[in-house]
Amino acid sequence: MTVQKDPERNEVRFLRKYADFAGLRVLEVGCGDGRLTWRYADTARQVTGIDLERDDLRIASIERGSGLENTVALTQADSIHLPFRANAFDLAILAWSF
Amino acid sequence: MVHALEEIWRVLVAGGALIDLRPLTDRWPVEVVAVRRTEEAGRVTALPQGLADDAAANGAMSGGERSGLFKREREEFFPFHYSWDSPNDMHEYVEQEWADFLGIEDAVWRRIRSLWALADADARVRVRLKMLITRWVKVK
Numbered sequence: 218m219t220v221q222k223d224p225e226r227n228e229v230r231f232l233r234k235y236a237d238f239a240g241l242r243v244l245e246v247g248c249g250d251g252r253l254t255w256r257y258a259d260t261a262r263q264v265t266g267i268d269l270e271r272d273d274l275r276i277a278s279i280e281r282g283s284g285l286e287n288t289v290a291l292t293q294a295d296s297i298h299l300p301f302r303a304n305a306f307d308l309a310i311l312a313w314s315f
Numbered sequence: 316m317v318h319a320l321e322e323i324w325r326v327l328v329a330g331g332a333l334i335d336l337r338p339l340t341d342r343w344p345v346e347v348v349a350v351r352r353t354e355e356a357g358r359v360t361a362l363p364q365g366l367a368d369d370a371a372a373n374g375a376m377s378g379g380e381r382s383g384l385f386k387r388e389r390e391e392f393f394p395f396h397y398s399w400d401s402p403n404d405m406h407e408y409v410e411q412e413w414a415d416f417l418g419i420e421d422a423v424w425r426r427i428r429s430l431w432a433l434a435d436a437d438a439r440v441r442v443r444l445k446m447l448i449t450r451w452v453k454v455k
Contacts, residue, residue, distance in 0.1 A: 309326070
């Protein structure tokens with residue numbers, strides 16, 4: 218069972234249309250397996266992806282591109298108790314999270 | 316969800332932005348796609364759970380706006396495709412992943428299989444989701 222999700226890459230095209238990631242500290246809530254994260258992370262200053270699912274985070278970590286080790290942090294966390302200080306991010310993304 | 320918005324508001328800098336990106340449950344079209352031709356085989360059926368999830372999300376975002384946490388700046392819709400090599404692959408995925416919030420009637424499955432069998436060898440099956448992207452700005 219092979220599924221292709223968004224082969225046209227519309228999602229990241231619209232995401233980039235709605236946010237210029239350059240120099241931004243980004244929080245992605247519900248990053249899952251990193252499918253979207255890895256499509257914009259190279260242009261951000263810092264990305265923190267959170268998700269409740271440890272297995273998805275493990276996949277995301279495996280699929281992390283080279284050169285992103287110091288840019289992207291993946292954390293198991295709940296969006297109603299974010300383990301971050303106030304004013305820590307310039308941009309938040311709720312990706313398929315509601 | 317309201318608590319999550321309050322938390323996101325807390326960790327964003329003044330003037331920071333929130334991008335809400337999600338599919339909206341709808342009667343999404345199912346298509347058989349080949350290089351030479353695309354044909355619609357029918358529509359999925361939205362189940363109550365999917366509709367309830369959308370209503371809750373919309374309500375939470377509107378609540379965040381009413382309470383002065385965020386201001387809606389812009390939004391639009393765009394298509395997002397899930398695509399499979401064959402109707403069988405699609406059927407397996409739908410049963411495993413989407414059973415709680417959408418259904419596909421037997422008549423639509425028959426039409427999908429029929430169109431796919433008659434299509435060119437490169438044919439795939441896809442569902443076209445309706446995506447909503449909204450940019451919100453932290454306002455206080």
